[in-house]
Amino acid sequence: MDASMLGAWVATGLTLFILSFLYKDNPLFKLAEHLYVGVSVGYTIVKAYDTVLVHLILKPIFEQGEIALLIPVAIGSLMLTRYAPRASWLSRYAFAFIVGVGSGLAIPRVISSYILKQIEDTVRPLMMLVPGEGLTFTWNLLNPASSLNTIIILLGVSSVLFYFFFSVEHTGPGKAVARTGILFLMIAFGAAFGYTVMARMSLLIGRLTDLIEFADPSYGRPTVWLLLLTVGTLIYLNGRTQGTPPDAH
């Protein structure tokens, strides 16, 4: 059995075991779930050890003599003092360093990218100066930069911001603006939910495509055999549960 065939059997088995949860919780699902958690954590630890400790720390220090690396290593090692209660105060220096550097790097960049750039895009001019045509107003809804879309965005941003402004009671004209805000929020949630459904269906399509591929005789038909195994196990477990008196649980 070569690696690709073994991979096909493992992938098929784990996919079917996980999908068996759609019928009901069972030991096959639990097995696949625990394997997933164990394998992903194990893989991450091994990759992090190999990349960070071996390739970025030990090799440069011992093979290339990059002694300066001992400074970040020392700061990072202070984190480990959390495990020794008497020395745990030392870890605060490492955290302070991370928080300080992280904030310093992130704050200006985030303000520039998310606030300034987005405000700039929200308050675009309503009329466009087109050479030869003068000031024009474009009605095309499909063009994101059209004047009509600029108005819709302005309306949406203002009304949603007003909806979250709780210092004024939402009555009279304020109620209409807040309701408009809710409408925009609902549309946004609907779009997000639609995309989420699409993404989840894509995952199902991915797994089913693999199951169809692995039903091929060149792999030894793992889909067929393991499907029979999974269904058989579910029937057996179901029969055993039905035969157990309720007091036994």
Next chain:
Amino acid sequence: MTFAERMLRIDRRIIFLVIGLCTLLPLLYPVGLPIKISPEVRGVYDYIEKLPEGSVFLLSLDFDPASKPELHPQAIALLRHAFRKNLRVIAMTLWVSGTGMADQLVTQVAKETGKEKGTDYVFLGWSPGGSAIIINMGQDLYTSFPSDYNGKPTKGQPVLDGVQSLKDVNYAISLAAGNPGVEAWYVFGKDKYKFELGGGCTGVIAPGLYPLLRSGQINGLIGGLRGAAEYESLVGQKGRAVAGMDAQSATHVAIVVLVVLCNIFYFSMRQQGRQQGQIR
């Protein structure tokens, strides 16, 4: 119990079965529904198409196997396009759990297109730091990745000739399943080091990236399996994404029908309740 009540209390496993069949049948018997190319996907394609031969193209595969069905086809289509255009490809990942998969993917497409490791492309692998690694790459690529995924020193590799930092990258694309991903590449990369950036993402995070697209912070966006199918069509090599589009459409129709039916049953029950004076 009325019909509407019975329907609203239906065993959810029947719904799973319906969705499962709506996905499975079009995969077994495809009909080939047409795929319309959206402007956001075309934005990425056109930019790569206009890049001159030998330009530096950075592809950051910021996802793990959990998002493989959506982002793997995007990555394959993009790499095929880049290799066909004879771009110099620098591949990497910000997600440690996706390292092995990313290496396998890049190697597979390079082999298929006859490209050589070190000369035409390099896979840098993963380096710790998340978003900070992008800033580090903007200062000096070789301090962030002193060696590639296979342990070969990055300095001196022909594919990286003239590339010192992110400022020397002509076009970068992040295929993201979350954070760090497209947003991190914009905030810590493009905004600071001024290279052109495109994005690819899972369907779940796509709505959150549209504001970046509209404001021109990214020049294109490939969203989910649908985006991958569009890109496969543009490249002219139809693959898994195009094959999955019939199933995607069928499941969407099934879900819309179920939502409409549920609403009809719900309102009819409410109406009956009103008539019986249970609901005011």
